[in-house]
Amino acid sequence: MKHLIDILDLSKEEIDELISVAEDIIENPAKYSEKCRGKKLATLFYEPSTRTRLSFESAMYELGGNVIGFSEAGSSSAAKGESVADTARTVECFADIIAMRHPKEGAPLVAAQSVSIPVINAGDGSHNHPTQTLTDLLTIKREKGRLDHLTIGCCGDLKFGRTVHSLISAMSRYDNVEFVLISPEELMIPEHLRTDVLIKNNIPFTETTSLEEAMPKLDILYMTRVQRERFFNEADYVRLKDSYILTPDKLSNAKKDLSILHPLPRVNEISVEIDSDPRACYFKQVLCGKYIRMALILNLLGVN
Amino acid sequence: MKHLIDILDLSKEEIDELISVAEDIIENPAKYSEKCRGKKLATLFYEPSTRTRLSFESAMYELGGNVIGFSEAGSSSAAKGESVADTARTVECFADIIAMRHPKEGAPLVAAQSVSIPVINAGDGSHNHPTQTLTDLLTIKREKGRLDHLTIGCCGDLKFGRTVHSLISAMSRYDNVEFVLISPEELMIPEHLRTDVLIKNNIPFTETTSLEEAMPKLDILYMTRVQRERFFNEADYVRLKDSYILTPDKLSNAKKDLSILHPLPRVNEISVEIDSDPRACYFKQVLCGKYIRMALILNLLGVN
Amino acid sequence: MKHLIDILDLSKEEIDELISVAEDIIENPAKYSEKCRGKKLATLFYEPSTRTRLSFESAMYELGGNVIGFSEAGSSSAAKGESVADTARTVECFADIIAMRHPKEGAPLVAAQSVSIPVINAGDGSHNHPTQTLTDLLTIKREKGRLDHLTIGCCGDLKFGRTVHSLISAMSRYDNVEFVLISPEELMIPEHLRTDVLIKNNIPFTETTSLEEAMPKLDILYMTRVQRERFFNEADYVRLKDSYILTPDKLSNAKKDLSILHPLPRVNEISVEIDSDPRACYFKQVLCGKYIRMALILNLLGVN
Numbered sequence: 001m002k003h004l005i006d007i008l009d010l011s012k013e014e015i016d017e018l019i020s021v022a023e024d025i026i027e028n029p030a031k032y033s034e035k036c037r038g039k040k041l042a043t044l045f046y047e048p049s050t051r052t053r054l055s056f057e058s059a060m061y062e063l064g065g066n067v068i069g070f071s072e073a074g075s076s077s078a079a080k081g082e083s084v085a086d087t088a089r090t091v092e093c094f095a096d097i098i099a100m101r102h103p104k105e106g107a108p109l110v111a112a113q114s115v116s117i118p119v120i121n122a123g124d125g126s127h128n129h130p131t132q133t134l135t136d137l138l139t140i141k142r143e144k145g146r147l148d149h150l151t152i153g154c155c156g157d158l159k160f161g162r163t164v165h166s167l168i169s170a171m172s173r174y175d176n177v178e179f180v181l182i183s184p185e186e187l188m189i190p191e192h193l194r195t196d197v198l199i200k201n202n203i204p205f206t207e208t209t210s211l212e213e214a215m216p217k218l219d220i221l222y223m224t225r226v227q228r229e230r231f232f233n234e235a236d237y238v239r240l241k242d243s244y245i246l247t248p249d250k251l252s253n254a255k256k257d258l259s260i261l262h263p264l265p266r267v268n269e270i271s272v273e274i275d276s277d278p279r280a281c282y283f284k285q286v287l288c289g290k291y292i293r294m295a296l297i298l299n300l301l302g303v304n
Numbered sequence: 305m306k307h308l309i310d311i312l313d314l315s316k317e318e319i320d321e322l323i324s325v326a327e328d329i330i331e332n333p334a335k336y337s338e339k340c341r342g343k344k345l346a347t348l349f350y351e352p353s354t355r356t357r358l359s360f361e362s363a364m365y366e367l368g369g370n371v372i373g374f375s376e377a378g379s380s381s382a383a384k385g386e387s388v389a390d391t392a393r394t395v396e397c398f399a400d401i402i403a404m405r406h407p408k409e410g411a412p413l414v415a416a417q418s419v420s421i422p423v424i425n426a427g428d429g430s431h432n433h434p435t436q437t438l439t440d441l442l443t444i445k446r447e448k449g450r451l452d453h454l455t456i457g458c459c460g461d462l463k464f465g466r467t468v469h470s471l472i473s474a475m476s477r478y479d480n481v482e483f484v485l486i487s488p489e490e491l492m493i494p495e496h497l498r499t500d501v502l503i504k505n506n507i508p509f510t511e512t513t514s515l516e517e518a519m520p521k522l523d524i525l526y527m528t529r530v531q532r533e534r535f536f537n538e539a540d541y542v543r544l545k546d547s548y549i550l551t552p553d554k555l556s557n558a559k560k561d562l563s564i565l566h567p568l569p570r571v572n573e574i575s576v577e578i579d580s581d582p583r584a585c586y587f588k589q590v591l592c593g594k595y596i597r598m599a600l601i602l603n604l605l606g607v608n
Numbered sequence: 609m610k611h612l613i614d615i616l617d618l619s620k621e622e623i624d625e626l627i628s629v630a631e632d633i634i635e636n637p638a639k640y641s642e643k644c645r646g647k648k649l650a651t652l653f654y655e656p657s658t659r660t661r662l663s664f665e666s667a668m669y670e671l672g673g674n675v676i677g678f679s680e681a682g683s684s685s686a687a688k689g690e691s692v693a694d695t696a697r698t699v700e701c702f703a704d705i706i707a708m709r710h711p712k713e714g715a716p717l718v719a720a721q722s723v724s725i726p727v728i729n730a731g732d733g734s735h736n737h738p739t740q741t742l743t744d745l746l747t748i749k750r751e752k753g754r755l756d757h758l759t760i761g762c763c764g765d766l767k768f769g770r771t772v773h774s775l776i777s778a779m780s781r782y783d784n785v786e787f788v789l790i791s792p793e794e795l796m797i798p799e800h801l802r803t804d805v806l807i808k809n810n811i812p813f814t815e816t817t818s819l820e821e822a823m824p825k826l827d828i829l830y831m832t833r834v835q836r837e838r839f840f841n842e843a844d845y846v847r848l849k850d851s852y853i854l855t856p857d858k859l860s861n862a863k864k865d866l867s868i869l870h871p872l873p874r875v876n877e878i879s880v881e882i883d884s885d886p887r888a889c890y891f892k893q894v895l896c897g898k899y900i901r902m903a904l905i906l907n908l909l910g911v912n
Contacts, residue, residue: 082873569690
């Protein structure tokens with residue numbers, strides 16, 4: 001492994017190894033606190049993303065390293081017309097590893113092809129966001145003790161939600177995983193995912209518009225937001241939106257050990273009343289995001 | 305003490321303890337240079353404030369810690385509609401202590417109620433800015449050797465100036481403190497401060513529109529800016545503004561050991577000719593700001 | 609040396625000393641990794657410049673120090689009307705050394721005159737950018753082994769390009785340096801540079817509009833961009849622009865050991881096909897920029 005651009009760049013074994021290192025970091029943080037002393041992470045964020053940026057930065061600091069970078073394109077050389085490749089080659093002179101967020105698909109790949117230091121895709125447009133998927137996998141592993149034999153509900157915008165697409169792709173490689181896909185008709189998963197990932201690999205899945213009906217069988221509920229701008233008309237949005245907002249009553253027939261995930265930020269798609277429910281895992285998920293990024297940085301830098 | 309939201313959260317004894325630690329840091333900086341090794345401060349600045357942000361950041365670095373954060377709302381998750389509570393709970397996964405600046409009153413309190421790490425209010429709207437008040441108190445202590453038996457002049461915009469309100473509230477708890485309140489009629493202190501703080505506690509005070517008349521009796525002169533937009537009509541502003549600009553001639557009948565404070569930034573309310581006068585303390589005040597924040601961070605983190 | 613505002617503040621001997629330290633850092637980076645432990649650099653960038661800012665920041669981190677600052681004026685106190693002098697005096701309370709970028713000529717000088725810590729001009733308007741010139745000199749020294757006996761071609765916008773002006777001024781002090789000035793008629797070097805630097809010091813130079821004709825005799829080719837907005841009419845720009853774009857065919861009659869420099873960012877004035885030519889030195893130049901800034905910080909802080 002040299003760069004991380006797409007979650008499918010990683011084999012199941014490589015993911016297991018990252019999860020294993022992350023769990024060791026959680027158990028023995030002091031052991032890792034100087035591992036990256038003298039090393040620098042560059043966070044090149046061409047569009048703002050506080051959560052992801054701070055997760056990477058705190059990960060690097062907890063490894064004893066330092067951080068340079070920018071948090072939006074306006075204060076970068078991009079504003080002067082510099083190409084992503086040139087910026088990456090420049091930053092290569094200053095840092096040991098790059099985490100790049102970019103509104104255009106493929107920009108982190110271009111950077112990776114231009115430099116000899118590792119590049120991590122920290123989200124490129126609506127395309128890939130592999131460290132979010134690693135975060136989700138570590139969270140599931142810690143909550144359930146396993147990544148196989150799980151029934152996973154994905155709820156909300158399954159058409160445009162890249163985190164759901166990556167999660168389905170990544171989880172499809174584990175044994176006995178079943179998906180329940182819960183969304184309005186307008187926001188069902190794209191055909192290529194249904195055909196090339198689920199059907200092709202014989203992954204059992206059902207599609208439904210009802211969160212309540214799906215709830216009882218779920219081990220994991222992965223919530224995403226239904227955005228107003230995704231609908232052709234306001235009437236449909238108003239009619240449907242409440243169906244995909246998680247409230248305590250919708251949890252009445254859920255499993256006792258359900259784990260509720262959300263990539264955050266949420267707006268209103270999970271009621272704040274749920275936050276104190278032990279099944280709410282979305283803030284634990286944020287913490288998992290830091291630890292898996294620590295494991296990833298160590299791996300890509302070849303630090304043991 | 306767990307959070308610092310309002311200066312009145314602190315007892316006199318707690319303030320004395322913070323000042324005492326700050327003075328020890330000033331005497332023995334090396335003793336403190338590794339106290340926060342491995343710890344992280346998050347500076348969540350929803351509105352820009354270079355001075356306050358850099359003061360916190362340098363404080364944390366001088367304690368051996370690290371800093372993450374953002375310097376304006378535009379590059380934060382707030383732009384995506386995330387609540388302050390959710391952002392705080394997220395940042396809690398990355399940092400050991402939060403300093404929050406927010407244009408809305410109460411936002412740091414909401415953050416404090418949402419997390420289990422300490423939250424420092426670094427200014428919320430026109431409401432509170434307790435570390436500025438601690439800065440002012442440390443500066444007075446260092447200049448005068450005491451916080452009691454002082455005649456304190458507050459000059460300029462006493463109606464909207466939050467730093468003056470907090471200073472009056474905090475200093476009212478010390479013995480034999482007298483206030484001289486110098487402002488245009490339009491910008492006198494609010495009634496609740498006059499009634500509930502000064503009169504109720506039997507604090508002697510006088511109100512005047514003349515800086516020159518007030519000058520001879522002052523031990524401390526706390527200057528603030530008279531902003532054009534506070535006046536109903538331009539004519540009043542033009543007529544009055546020069547009365548509240550400190551120039552060398554206005555100091556002619558001042559005490560030899562007067563201490564001039566200002567929360568900064570200043571625009572033109574203190575003439576630059578004053579800067580070289582030994583009575584000018586506003587840049588020493590900036591330095592005090594760093595040391596009292598170091599003391600506060602140590603206290604809230606429970607580091608000895 | 610106390611501040612670095614203009615490249616001509618430095619004697620030849622001081623430049624040689626900085627280059628010598630930079631080369632020692634390149635050879636023995638570990639020796640320097642803790643030299644600035646406990647010290648802080650403030651990067652006060654009133655206009656964005658990713659490359660220069662990250663170069664300074666990585667330089668300070670590689671010396672074991674820390675960094676505070678801002679990357680654009682919008683998040684600074686300047687937005688509240690604070691003077692550069694006041695900001696500098698404030699930052700002096702937080703940091704040990706300042707690197708300032710400002711759109712207005714003379715701002716870093718004002719800062720230097722206001723504080724007792726070293727100030728480095730990191731670019732002030734179209735005026736000075738001395739650390740770029742130091743970068744260029746170190747690059748030439750490392751590529752050629754010397755700073756004298758060189759024929760240096762400067763190509764592109766020689767009228768407004770501050771990096772070229774500083775390079776010519778600095779290189780004019782070395783023996784047997786000859787310049788070939790390649791530009792459209794509209795963008796020839798300013799008269800004061802021709803008269804007061806080149807002619808006055810008897811520096812041999814030729815002026816030409818043809819890059820191809822100049823090429824064979826050059827040891828160094830310093831490229832800059834010809835900007836559309838510098839031309840009075842679009843027709844001239846369109847007619848001329850390709851003449852000053854470096855492509856592989858224009859290198860056909862160049863020396864085998866030519867060194868191609870560019871201050872970056874480039875837009876299209878050097879074809880990306882040149883990047884893999886061993887004569888392309890502009891990314892090595894970025895690396896030199898970091899090392900010379902490390903040497904400069906050490907020198908100004910008086911650290912051995």
